[in-house]
Amino acid sequence: MNTLLYISGFVAVISTLMVITRTNAVHALLYLIVSLLSVSLVFFLLGAPFAAALEVIVYAGAIMVLFVFVIMMLNAGADAARQERQWLSPAGWIGPACLSAVLLGELAYALAGSSAKIIGVGMVGPKQVGISLFGPYLIGVELASILLLSGLIGAYHLGRPQPPTPLPLQGEDRVLFPLGEETMFDSPLGRGRGGLPTVTEEIQENKNKRNCS
């Protein structure tokens, strides 16, 4: 059992190392899924099958699908990978990596003195977790539901194609962007849509600049 734990732990560490060093976003995402699955195996070996199942379903399933869709919508090509490789210079990562390693060494030193030997892994099943979740932690469940609702509303608000303009337009803006063009080219597909004429792209570009200011 310890051997399985060690193997899955090393797989998790190696795949996480690959996540933070890849230049292609999709490759990093796939390594992240491997890392989450191996951590889920660690959960299972620790006698927490409910947490392991949730890890697979929610993390490796739902959250990673969100990442995949966003990467697909952004449609970063070979240029992005080349720019990533340029950004990831050794002068940039050696300093933070050394500082993190020092912190990790301190943590390992503090852990070495303790005796956290887990004797007899007892299975803590879903029934106990559910009883605890809807017993003493009921207020936490309510707060989590409010948090998820606010996350939903926030994501909807931020992801809307056209934000409302809070201030009335100034004079020159009104000349540059007549009222009819405001919503004409505004599709959720945005600027990545092919086939649009260049004039439309320019208008979109100007409108984007104005929206962000």
Added chain:
Amino acid sequence: MNSVSGEFCLLLAGVLFALGLTGVLIRRNIIFILMSVEIMLNAAGLAFVVAAARWHEPDGQVMFIFILAMAAAEVSVGLALVLRFFRCFGTLDADAAGRMRD
């Protein structure tokens, strides 16, 4: 009943957290920064589950579920912000956010 090494699991959580922290520090792409934040949250959840296994109590797993809900809410808002950011600036460089005030 088998016994597993709790130190190894806690050390694994620490290593994963340090790797996520390094990823946040060294990357400039916002997508990678979000992924590293996910790694850090996952490592924190792993530490909670290890504690639950150590004391044979379900409380650690309950905290893991809360972390899961928090991560889901955070990543949805974060990815919506990333989409908005990309629509505004046409890049994913985090340094471009310095132009937001202009």
